[in-house]
Amino acid sequence: MTSKSGASVVIVGGGVSGLSAGWWLARSGYDVLVLDKGIVGWEASGRNGGGATHYQSPLFHEEQRLWPQMDELLGYPTEYQRQRIIVNLTEQQQKRYAKMGAITRAMGYESSELDGKQLRELVPYVGDTALGAIYFQFGGHANPQRTVQAYSWALQDHGGRVLQHAAVTGFKTAGGRVTEVLTTKGDFGLDHLVVAAGPQSGVLLRQLGVELPLTAARAEMIVTEPLPLMKHGGVDGNGLYGRQTLRGNLAYGGGPHEWLEENDGTTIARPSTPLLRNLAKRLAELFPKAAHARVIRSWSGIIENTPDGRPVIDRLNQPDNVVVCTMSGVGFGLSPATGHAIHDLVVDRKCSFADISKLSITRFKDLPADWRETMGWLPPIAEAAHG
Amino acid sequence: MIDRKSIAGKYPEITQHAQLLVIGAGPVGLASAIEGARAGLQVTLVDENPTSGALMGLDVPLFYGQRMSGAVQNKDRMVEQMLIASPALEEAFELGVEVLLGTYVWGAFVNGPGVQSLPGRVVGLADEEKSWLCRFDALVLATGARDLVLSFAGIEQPGVMGANAFQALVERYNEFTGKRLVILGSGDPAVATATLALDHGLEVAALVEVRDTPQAPVDALVARGVEILTGQVILEAKTNVEGVSGAVLVDLADGTQRVIDCDTICLAIGLVPNIELADVLGCRIVPSGALGGHVPVLDASGQAVDGVFPVGDCAGLTHAGAAEGRAAAQAAARWIAGEPAIETVSVAPQGDAYAYRLDWMQALVKTGSSSVLACLCEEVTREELVGVKPPRYLGCTSNKIARRNAGTLLKDGPLNHDQFKRLTRVTMGPCQGRRCREQVALMLAIESETPVAAVPLAGYRAPVRPLPLSVLAADDETNAMAAGWDVWFGIKGQWTPYADIGTEREAQHDEDDDGDSLHL
Numbered sequence: 001m002t003s004k005s006g007a008s009v010v011i012v013g014g015g016v017s018g019l020s021a022g023w024w025l026a027r028s029g030y031d032v033l034v035l036d037k038g039i040v041g042w043e044a045s046g047r048n049g050g051g052a053t054h055y056q057s058p059l060f061h062e063e064q065r066l067w068p069q070m071d072e073l074l075g076y077p078t079e080y081q082r083q084r085i086i087v088n089l090t091e092q093q094q095k096r097y098a099k100m101g102a103i104t105r106a107m108g109y110e111s112s113e114l115d116g117k118q119l120r121e122l123v124p125y126v127g128d129t130a131l132g133a134i135y136f137q138f139g140g141h142a143n144p145q146r147t148v149q150a151y152s153w154a155l156q157d158h159g160g161r162v163l164q165h166a167a168v169t170g171f172k173t174a175g176g177r178v179t180e181v182l183t184t185k186g187d188f189g190l191d192h193l194v195v196a197a198g199p200q201s202g203v204l205l206r207q208l209g210v211e212l213p214l215t216a217a218r219a220e221m222i223v224t225e226p227l228p229l230m231k232h233g234g235v236d237g238n239g240l241y242g243r244q245t246l247r248g249n250l251a252y253g254g255g256p257h258e259w260l261e262e263n264d265g266t267t268i269a270r271p272s273t274p275l276l277r278n279l280a281k282r283l284a285e286l287f288p289k290a291a292h293a294r295v296i297r298s299w300s301g302i303i304e305n306t307p308d309g310r311p312v313i314d315r316l317n318q319p320d321n322v323v324v325c326t327m328s329g330v331g332f333g334l335s336p337a338t339g340h341a342i343h344d345l346v347v348d349r350k351c352s353f354a355d356i357s358k359l360s361i362t363r364f365k366d367l368p369a370d371w372r373e374t375m376g377w378l379p380p381i382a383e384a385a386h387g
Numbered sequence: 388m389i390d391r392k393s394i395a396g397k398y399p400e401i402t403q404h405a406q407l408l409v410i411g412a413g414p415v416g417l418a419s420a421i422e423g424a425r426a427g428l429q430v431t432l433v434d435e436n437p438t439s440g441a442l443m444g445l446d447v448p449l450f451y452g453q454r455m456s457g458a459v460q461n462k463d464r465m466v467e468q469m470l471i472a473s474p475a476l477e478e479a480f481e482l483g484v485e486v487l488l489g490t491y492v493w494g495a496f497v498n499g500p501g502v503q504s505l506p507g508r509v510v511g512l513a514d515e516e517k518s519w520l521c522r523f524d525a526l527v528l529a530t531g532a533r534d535l536v537l538s539f540a541g542i543e544q545p546g547v548m549g550a551n552a553f554q555a556l557v558e559r560y561n562e563f564t565g566k567r568l569v570i571l572g573s574g575d576p577a578v579a580t581a582t583l584a585l586d587h588g589l590e591v592a593a594l595v596e597v598r599d600t601p602q603a604p605v606d607a608l609v610a611r612g613v614e615i616l617t618g619q620v621i622l623e624a625k626t627n628v629e630g631v632s633g634a635v636l637v638d639l640a641d642g643t644q645r646v647i648d649c650d651t652i653c654l655a656i657g658l659v660p661n662i663e664l665a666d667v668l669g670c671r672i673v674p675s676g677a678l679g680g681h682v683p684v685l686d687a688s689g690q691a692v693d694g695v696f697p698v699g700d701c702a703g704l705t706h707a708g709a710a711e712g713r714a715a716a717q718a719a720a721r722w723i724a725g726e727p728a729i730e731t732v733s734v735a736p737q738g739d740a741y742a743y744r745l746d747w748m749q750a751l752v753k754t755g756s757s758s759v760l761a762c763l764c765e766e767v768t769r770e771e772l773v774g775v776k777p778p779r780y781l782g783c784t785s786n787k788i789a790r791r792n793a794g795t796l797l798k799d800g801p802l803n804h805d806q807f808k809r810l811t812r813v814t815m816g817p818c819q820g821r822r823c824r825e826q827v828a829l830m831l832a833i834e835s836e837t838p839v840a841a842v843p844l845a846g847y848r849a850p851v852r853p854l855p856l857s858v859l860a861a862d863d864e865t866n867a868m869a870a871g872w873d874v875w876f877g878i879k880g881q882w883t884p885y886a887d888i889g890t891e892r893e894a895q896h897d898e899d900d901d902g903d904s905l906h907l
Contacts, residue, residue: 039803046809058885075787077777099899103884145809146777152799153791164800217393217876218501225817225853239872246780247765247812254874256394258504269501271669272849274494274511274520275394277861278868284856291860294853296817302501309878310888329876358888376390382503 006189007033007161009346010181012168012204013197016045016144016332017325019151019162020339021194023074025346026160033190034152034160035183037167038267041148043198045332047270047301049221049241049253050147051234052333053084053139055104057311058354062337064109064138070336075157076150079143079246084136087119087126087237087286097134110137122232125287133237141234141243144332151335167266168197171207177321178208192346196325199263199304208319212312213364214304214326215377216260220272221253221300222279224293238286240279250293252283259377260302272298303329307364307371313338314361315345324361392877397868398506401520405431405485407719408510408523410492410664412436415699416529417475418712419719423527424482426720431485431521433492435852436559437465439515446818447853448661449555450534452548453630454651456562462489462515465560472559490514493859494849495526495664497692508694510664511849518859525694525719528665529712532658532679532700536822537747537829539755541624543763546631550580550655557587565651569634570594571621574602574743577655581608592647595619595636597750602743620750624652637754656747657740659825661701663851665691666844674840676741678703680825681844688728689718705736741839748829761830762823764816771811772827773834778812793834802831804845814845817853 009025011018014036022034034040052067054060070078088094101111114133119126123133152162163185171193172180178193195201199216226248233244242252255278260268276298284291306312306328316322323345327334341351372378389395407423409416412434420432435448440460443451458464466488470476479486494511496502507522534549541547546565550572556563568584570577573596581591585608593614596602605615618639625633625646633648658679665683666672670691672681682703683691691697698715699707714731721728751759757770765778773793777783796802804827807813813827814820824845832839850859875881880888883896 039800039806056882056884060885075785076791077781077783077785077788079781096899107884149806149810153787153795157787162799219876224856236874239874241874247778255872256392256397256868257876258394258502259390260501269499269669271496271499271502272494272667273394273496273502273505274398274509276494276849277511277518277859278864278872280856281860281862281864282872284860291857292855294817294855295850295859296819296853297815297848298850299848303876305876305878309876309881328881330881358885374388376388376393376395380393380395380504382498382505 005186006180007031008190009033009192009194010035010188010190011194011196012181013195013201014040014152014162014164015043015196015198016041016148016151016335017327017338017342018194018196019148019155020335021196021325021342022160023151023155023158024339024343026155026158028343028347032155032160033188034155034162035166035168035181036162036164039164040152040162041145044301044303046145046148047221047299048144048332049251050141050144050243050332051241052080052141053136054330054334055100055107057334058356058359059334059337059341060107062340062353063334066336067140067142074150074154076153078147078150080140081142081234082140083232084139084141084234084236085114085119085123085133085232087123087133087235088131089129089238089285091131094131101134104136104138111135123230123235125230125290127288143245168204173208173319176319178319192321192323194323194325194342194346196342198326199268199302201304201324201326203263205324208322210316210324212324212326212361213307213367213371215372216263216268216302216304217257218260218270218300218302219253219257220255220275220279220298221251222276222283222295222298224250224290225296227290227293238282240282240286250283250287250290252279254282255279259379261379268302270300270302272300305329307367307375311359312361313341313345313356313359315349316361391871392873394504397865397871399863399865401506401509401522403519403521404523405429405521406524406723407527407716408433408521408525409527409529410510411529411531412473412476412486412488413529413531413699414709415707415712416527417473417479418709419527419529419698419716420479420484421475421482422713422716423720424479424484426716428720428723431487432479433487433490433512435489435491436469437462437489442852445853446822448533448821449552450536450549450654450822451552451556453545454548454563454565455556455560456564458562459560468560487512491852491854492664493518493852493854495668497668497695499669499692513854513858516858517862518854524723526696527715527719528695528697528701529699530661530664530701532660532704533821534654535657535659535744535825536654537656537744537751537826538760538763539621539623539751540759541626541631542760544624544626544630546650547624547652548654550576550653551658553580553653554583557583566590567592567649568651568653569647569649570653570655572596572602572654572656573605573615573617574657576658578603578605578608580653580655581613585611592649595621597639597747620747620754621652622754639750639754657744658700658704660703663847665697665701666847667849667851668692668695670695672844674844675703675736676739676840677736678705679740687730689715689731690722694719694722703736704740744825744829745832745839748826749833752830752833761827762813762816764818764822765812767811767813769830772807772813772830775807775810777810793831797835801837801841802835803843804828804831805843807831808845819851819853820845
């Protein structure tokens with residue numbers, strides 16, 4: 001019942017989850033249309049640390065299985081690099097990351113502890129006082145900006161379509177199903193709808209009578225000029241996440257976020273702030289031998305969070321042809337697996353490779369209306385221009 | 388309830404404060420600072436010059452092309468040179484203006500859409516050792532213009548430089564090391580550059596113009612022995628061990644080539660308003676061929692956002708001078724006092740710099756090799772730019788990537804400069820896009836057959852000067868910042884292994900985490 005300009009599956013949101021889902025569906029032969037209000041991967045999907053080591057997720061095994069194959073599967077480079085190091089500057093950190101090693105070892109993933117000397121071999125920019133590190137033989141990182149475009153191109157190579165600059169304005173429903181999505185670039189009929197629109201998902205779903213509790217916040221990163229490549233680029237520590245890119249830049253984020261007002265669905269400004277000084281401080285502490293590196297950019301991304309910080313990946317009962325996905329701020333690395341899960345929910349109503357039942361939207365059905373106030377997820381109160 | 392991992396309450400109180408902060412100590416900024424002091428305001432005037440020799444070597448903020456002497460490494464000496472070159476600085480001192488030379492402004496921040504957490508209205512300042520924040524009531528931006536760089540073979544060689552950089556080396560520092568120039572362009576900047584060079588006893592071999600007629604009166608230059616070569620474009624810089632040794636020109640009509648000996652090739656095709664600070668402030672920025680590029684939108688009183696007054700070349704190339712600088716200070720004083728703004732009548736600017744730049748770019752693309760660099764820092768060629776090729780160090784040569792190019796991106800929507808940055812790394816290097824931003828936009832306009840003004844601006848980001856981690860690093864961090872710092876959001880239970888959710892093991896994880904996340 002696909003209308004002429006529609007598609008079997010319409011995906012709202014050309015972020016990394018929506019694009020991956022589109023790619024999975026297109027390569028399975030589904031007629032897919034991905035809609036984005038702007039350019040693909042323009043929001044948090046293209047503005048993150050690129051980490052791909054998410055042991056907490058039910059999608060972890062699939063994430064680990066897929067990443068080493070992604071360049072070949074997509075046909076475009078993602079800059080995926082395997083393995084991960086977390087530096088211990090304090091004994092407390094050492095204990096913490098050892099626990100992470102124990103958790104992942106129990107799941108079948110190897111890791112080892114490096115002493116200071118071993119660490120400096122692999123990561124020469126750390127200082128002489130670094131105690132050591134935990135070295136994961138799994139996980140890794142990729143280039144988010146290259147990866148989002150790779151998904152977009154790859155799904156088009158499989159016959160899928162991407163329509164940019166098409167903002168969703170509404171939906172048509174009939175018989176308990178969504179039948180059409182209305183956009184600034186025309187209306188599109190559909191058999192299945194996927195909503196993976198990041199911070200805008202809440203506003204969109206409300207139009208379908210579905211309450212998805214989300215609050216958006218801004219987080220920031222900095223990037224330095226290129227430096228000689230370390231033996232190992234995927235290094236976290238000192239309260240920072242990030243990587244040395246294959247070009248040699250140090251790209252790192254972390255630290256406090258700023259909660260934002262609920263958004264009406266339009267593009268949210270992404271200013272950087274003087275927080276970059278605090279990021280610079282921590283990066284210089286993590287890599288004292290690179291403290292001379294010039295910072296050449298900072299950027300920020302807008303990230304939506306659910307009240308428990310965990311994803312929602314679910315097929316709704318009502319309307320019953322809608323799959324909802326928010327990764328609650330941890331979407332990039334898991335995206336190869338997320339797309340697979342969404343594909344399965346669209347096609348079979350059930351994820352074929354993992355139990356994801358605890359990521360159902362129904363867990364929030366009794367959430368009190370004032371949950372944002374209770375958790376303090378509110379914008380700061382600014383002072384007026386005239387002090 | 389406050390989320391202790393959020394930004395709320397984490398900034399220190401900012402003790403430095405200027406009632407009127409003026410950025411840029413050129414003629415416009417100086418006039419503004421002096422006028423502000425006369426009006427009884429407490430004024431701070433900041434200028435990054437003399438910048439470090441290292442930054443000048445990176446072509447920041449101007450395209451110096453390595454034609455400065457070693458003396459620029461000596462900051463004290465450069466300060467002396469500046470005081471000699473700019474007597475009005477003395478006047479500013481005497482009026483009690485706090486003058487901060489050699490001080491970089493790497494950001495300017497006000498609360499607005501998407502940010503409510505700032506510790507006041509602040510600029511980010513830095514010297515060679517440290518960074519700090521300074522509050523302001525009103526801000527006059529008089530940051531001037533930088534050089535428009537359009538590339539040709541040999542663009543990266545010592546001796547290829549910009550007109551504003553030339554002026555700075557000659558007038559401000561007296562440290563220009565070239566002797567004989569070929570100047571590209573024949574409009575006002577080119578004529579001014581040639582005149583300045585001749586007045587300082589330098590040789591000017593020729594002005595080179597792609598159009599068929601000079602774009603400004605050149606009779607006086609001709610009388611002083613300068614050749615005016617119209618209908619020609621530069622093909623490449625000839626070089627020896629010291630850099631440029633000549634300019635190879637090509638006639639656009641018949642393709643004949645000639646070589647002119649010179650040690651300096653000076654790009655004087657146009658200037659570009661310095662809008663970095665206006666952009667990071669969140670001012671609305673629009674393209675204007677008449678004003679020389681993207682400029683902040685000003686209201687009738689000259690404000691871009693509350694209490695922020697861009698004036699002079701950074702607001703558009705309108706030959707604004709001291710009078711406009713003074714007017715900006717007066718408007719700022721009224722704003723500080725809460726008095727109603729006086730609306731000024733501005734004359735609609737004339738001309739279209741984009742059309743002229745496009746003529747140059749088209750001539751350069753038509754005659755030059757596709758292996759000419761479009762981006763000097765990241766060494767992205769024109770061919771790689773329009774081919775949307777991944778950087779060479781990735782060694783990626785799949786058939787699929789070979790089929791992708793600007794044309795296939797165009798099918799998805801209008802070409803966006805930022806998208807090319809992501810995919811090719813063009814404009815992503817340590818010079819922060821100063822040397823390639825405009826020519827990339829020109830090439831995207833050519834490639835997509837759209838007006839230059841329709842190519843979206845590649846956004847500027849703080850720090851708008853490339854400063855070391857050790858300099859930017861905050862030495863005034865609060866305990867709240869340190870105690871509330873988390874790798875990620877610090878949401879309780881976010882990293883609990885999935886299998887343990889809803890089991891008795893869940894509580895143990897919460898306890899171990901102690902409110903700090905273990906995010907990767």
